[in-house]
Structure formats: C-alpha cells, structure tokens
C-alpha cells in the first residue's frame with residue numbers, strides 16, 4: 587500500500603536536483619523526462635509517430651531523434667508542441683505507471699514521480715500529494731541559459747511554453763524555495779517529508 591508523491595516545477599527550477607537528493611535518501615524516483623526519451627527510441631511506437639508527424643529531417647545520422655532540433659521547433663510553435671505532446675504523453679503516462687507499479691510491488695513505501703507538466707497536463711490524479719520546486723523567473727532563466735547554453739530568447743520561449751511557476755504555487759500541497767543554496771533546499775525537503783511522515 588505505498589504512496590506516490592508528485593514532484594513538479596518549471597524548466598530548470600530544480601526538480602532533478604531535488605530528485606537526486608531524494609535518491610540519495612534511498613527513495614525511488616520515476617522521471618517523466620527519462621520516460622520521454624525511452625518512448626521515442628528507434629523501434630518504439632511513438633518513434634514512428636514522431637517521424638510521421640515531423641519528417642525525417644529531425645533524425646540524427648544514427649537514426650535517433652535529434653532532440654535539440656525537435657526542441658527548437660516545438661518550443662517556438664504551440665501547434666507543433668501540442669502535436670508532439672499528443673504523441674509522446676500517452677506513452678509517457680503508460681511508462682510511468684508501469685515503473686511505479688514495479689517499484690510499489692518491490693515493497694517501496696513511497697515513490698516519487700518527477701513530472702514537469704504535472705499541472706499543465708492535469709496529471710494530479712496519478713499522485714497523492716504534490717511538491718513544487720520553485721525558483722523566481724530571473725533565477726530560472728539564468729540557470730536555464732547556463733545549463734543549456736541557450737540565448738535569452740530561446741530560454742524564455744521554453745519558460746513561457748509552461749504554466750507560470752507562480753501560478754503553480756497555488757496548486758501544490760507544498761512548495762520548496764530553490765532560489766538559494768542547495769543545502770537550504772535540502773533542509774526544506776527534509777522538513778516537508780517529516781511533516782508528511784515520509785521520513
């Protein structure tokens with residue numbers, strides 16, 4: 587009878603950093619970004635569908651999908667983004683459900699799902715509680731530009747393809763402020779897990 591907690595946030599708000607810490611604490615994390623890679627590997631059904639929708643131009647020489655190229659298309663074009671989401675998201679949900687069931691069947695008490703678009707895609711039914719990893723937009727923008735080597739315009743396009751982080755605050759059961767040092771973030775994570783009787 588385990589419980590599932592959803593971790594969400596915005597692009598580069600710190601979800602992976604928090605997930606890594608939770609892993610260090612011994613928890614299992616089921617990662618939607620990882621799922622979105624696995625389900626479009628050559629041979630998978632969604633791979634064929636992406637090819638049909640976007641053409642062979644989005645392939646690398648080795649036949650895998652050129653994620654940078656696909657990203658450059660979909661983060662600047664809402665229609666194309668919805669088209670890709672419509673193909674990838676059902677497969678991601680299926681993958682996430684399967685991995686979570688496996689972890690719970692192994693006897694894990696608490697499993698975390700890391701889902702960037704938890705609120706946008708209305709996936710809260712998949713989890714019992716939601717934990718938002720928050721950073722101010724200026725901090726988010728700076729970290730995103732640094733991590734991905736993106737121009738300000740490209741980074742802003744990605745940020746604005748999601749629900750504003752500030753709006754997500756009102757929807758989450760708890761909010762972690764990740765504007766400061768990672769040690770401060772970890773302290774907040776421990777406090778919330780304590781509150782929720784998870785640790």
Ligand SMILES: CC(C)(COP(=O)(O)OP(=O)(O)OC[C@H]1O[C@@H](n2cnc3c(N)ncnc32)[C@H](O)[C@@H]1O)[C@@H](O)C(=O)NCCC(=O)NCCS
Nearest residue numbers: 596597618619622653654656657671674678702703747748
């Ligand atoms: C466009 C793609 C190929 C770009 O790949 P890339 O390796 O550069 O980025 P990655 O997958 O690591 O995503 C980075 C972050 O971008 C944001 N993001 C990704 N896709 C979307 C989207 N469709 N809408 C809004 N934000 C998104 C998320 O915050 C995510 O954490 C890829 O993001 C993708 O396939 N997106 C569609 C599936 C999806 O929605 N994934 C996000 C959660 S399921």
Ligand SMILES: Nc1ncnc2c1ncn2[C@@H]1O[C@H](COP(=O)(O)OP(=O)(O)OP(=O)(O)O)[C@@H](O)[C@H]1O
Nearest residue numbers: 596597598599600601602603729733764766767768
């Ligand atoms: N508290 C922090 N202090 C300094 N840098 C941070 C902090 N938290 C995260 N970062 C850095 O910011 C970047 C984004 O963090 P992270 O990858 O954890 O975000 P994310 O929400 O998982 O992003 P995405 O949605 O794109 O996968 C990374 O380069 C990370 O090292």
